[in-house]
Structures are given as C-alpha cells and as structure tokens.
Amino acid sequence: MDAAEVEFLAEKELVTIIPNFSLDKIYLIGGDLGPFNPGLPVEVPLWLAINLKQRQKCRLLPPEWMDVEKLEQMRDQERKEETFTPVPSPHYMEITKLLLNHASDNIPKADTIRTLIKDLWDTRMAKLRVSADSFVRQQEAHAKLDNLTLMEINSSGAFLTQALNHMYKLRTNLQPSESTQS
C-alpha cells in the first residue's frame, strides 16, 4: 500500500470544524452530516474539512490529543518503554500532517506540535527497525504488533514481508538438500 493510500484512508477520520456558512443536513453515502450553522462546531470527515478550509469556509479545531503537554507525555513515555505505547489516534501522523499543512493558523503552537509528533514518529520507527531486525535474526515465525499504526506498518511492511519470504524460501530449500547429501 502506498503512503498516499494510507493517507486516503486516514481522511475518513472525523474532525471538528466551525463553519462560516450554513447548510442543512446533507445525506452522504457514508453517513449524514449534521446541519451546518455559522459558529457552531460540527463533526465532519477530514477530507471534507480540509476542502472546506481550502475554500475558506470553515475553521478547524485541533483534535483533543493535539496538545503540547499531552504529546510531550506521550513522547516521553514512548522513549521510556521498550514496546510500543498506545498512540493518540490510529492515524496520528496523517492527521497531523494534513492539519498542520492546511490549517496551521487554527492550531496553537503548531511548530512545537510538529516537532513533538516527529519525535514520536522517529522513536517508534527506530523501535520498529530494531524489532524487525531481531525478528529476522532470531528467525521468529510470528510477531505481535499491537499499537502500531497503519502508516508505520506500511512504511517498512512491504520490504519486511518480501525479505521474510525470501528467507523462508531459502531456508526451506536448504533442508532437503542437506538430507540428500547425507
């Protein structure tokens, strides 16, 4: 899966916006979106929120986990723990990127948040690399990857599975020839 596709999926997450127009309830295929009234918050999927923001029809509210103290805590905890800690949101990376790119004026302390999320991401990717390395080294057959987001899995998943497949083939083809030799 592409990173772009993962982002596409992440765009279905709901975020809160404050529209500056009014519109009655719309019935989309995926669900209903409540009536829009200027100044009143409403939840919409991210793709719609970004689009409205680009047309300057709304103001975005940061999700409640996008807060400097909370993110600092998460980052510190991630650094302490050996395993993966629960993430703020299953698509935290994509949401952060989209929101900060398009609506950084609506997000307080956008730069700090960007740095914190990046730290979190780097820590998790480092852990992922280490654990993939040990997985391959010890020839494990199974790994549990709770608390990993789709984007993280996707970033190294394709390579990892291909590598494991090759190794498996090499390994299984090794044994018969050994037995024939003996």
Next chain:
Amino acid sequence: MQRRSNRFSQTEAGGCPGRPPGGTARSPHCVRADVIPVDAEFGLEARDLHPRRPGPGEAVRSIVSSGAPVRSPPPVEGLPAVPRQRVGWKGRKDEFPLRVAALSDCCEVPGSETMTEELDLHGQDSDGGSEEVVLTPAELIERLEQEDNLRRAQRGDLKVSIHRMEMERIRYVLSSYLRCRLMKIEKFFPHILEKEKMRSGGEPSILSPEEFIFVKEYMDHTETHLRNVALKHMPPNLQKVDLLRAVPKPDLDSYVFLRVKERQENILVEPEADEQRDYVIDLEEGSQHLIRYKTIAPLVASGAVQLI
C-alpha cells in the same frame, strides 16, 4: 479485453430483485431511498466487498441478501451484502473507515495476492460474489450522480460539490479494488482458470462473469502470442507449453500483517528454523500480528482476521 467499465449490463443494475422489503431497517434519512433501490446502503463498506467474508460453499450472495446487517456477517450466511443500514456518521464512524480500509487493505497489500488466490482456492464466492456486489454499487453511483445533478442543480454549489467529492472517493476505492483483482488475475491466470474448472457446480464462482471472460481471453492471447513468437519455430515435439507449470503459483507461505477481529485460540505457529518447536498462540481481539499466511488462511476466509 474489456476493462472493467462502470456499466454492467445487467440485471443487477436493475435493482436487485428480492431486495428485502427492508429498507425497514433504514432510517428515514437514508439517502434517496426512493431513488436508489439499494438505498445506497452500499456505503461500500469494504467489508461488504471484502472477499474474505463468506465461508466456503455459501450460496451465491447477491446484493439481495443485503438484508443482513453487514456488520459481522455470520460466516454461514451470505456474503456481506453490500447494503447495510445507514446511520449517521457517529454511528458508523468506526465502521466506514474500517470498511473502506479493509477493502483497500485486501487489495493493496502485496500479500493479498496470495490471499485472493487462496480464497479462490477455497472456492469462496467472495470474489465472485463481491464482484456482483461491486457491480451494482458502481452502477448505482452512476445513477446517484445523475439524480444528484438533476435534483441539486439548483440547490447550490456546495452540496453538489460535496456529494461529488464523496462520489469520487468511493469511485477511487472501488476502482482500486477492481484494479487489484485484475492484477491478480493477470498474475495467476492459469491457476485461476484451473480452479474455476475444478469447482463443483454448486459452489459459487470466485470471478464475476466479465472477469471470467477476461481470464479466458487473456489465456488465449498469451498462448497465441507464445505460439507465434517462439513455439511454432521449435521442433514439433517441443511445441507445447504448460502454462500451469510455467506461471508461478501464488505463494501461500508469504508473510502477512493481520488484525484480529475475533479472538482465536491455538493457532499453530511453525517456525522454519532447525529446532522443531511448533508452538501455539492465541490471537487477542484487536491485536495485530505478522505471520505466515498459510497458518491463518482459514481465518481470513471466515472473516475472523483482517489483513493489513
């Protein structure tokens, strides 16, 4: 060969006969219940389209059977009929993304190459069934669009553009799903045809009618091409090529990522290392794993796990 177009001749387009009178389940706000017979329940939840759904040997599902709420389709019953109840965003917040995610997952993950084939192996009508399901939603999207444009032309640009955006998104998911299927067909065509031949009469097909035509034609074209390019110049006793052996089989031993939907116990893990230490693991609900496909193949088929 005809690439999949959105126009499917059929009967399916006509609105699934036997659609359960139910739209009873739907909320009155169901979009255009009057316009779209299937009442657009086809939020195209990926689950509905997801090939994993149905267990082997199930009756061919049609959009009709949609009556059943798709949420967790009992393996016994029909496939996750596309149609499902529509609730507001809040209600389906978790489902819609997951579903489309699932849909995309099943298609895009390279490992799924083997998967679909495996599914085909079991004669799941999922692929075939989901094709039927897919046909209609695609058709319906077209119709929805037209209705939309007609009815909303005067209602302001915003609504129309929002609907259009959503339509595009759904169309993208659908088309990437279909693209994935075609890719798999092209990659493993002799094996697919073989499976089709072997499947007994009672089991539903894993391919849609158009796909089946596509596979056959692809096979014919490939054979003709090979013959004209090389084989006819070979000595007479070497002029046959066995495509079944020439084309690599889907690799069922490849590693896949999965997410567990239903708790499973005692899944055997066989490490291929020298020490023969098979061990069993339990799969907790909601956890994610990396494991070889073969061990969990039946779970994928039954929908207890979801590939990522």
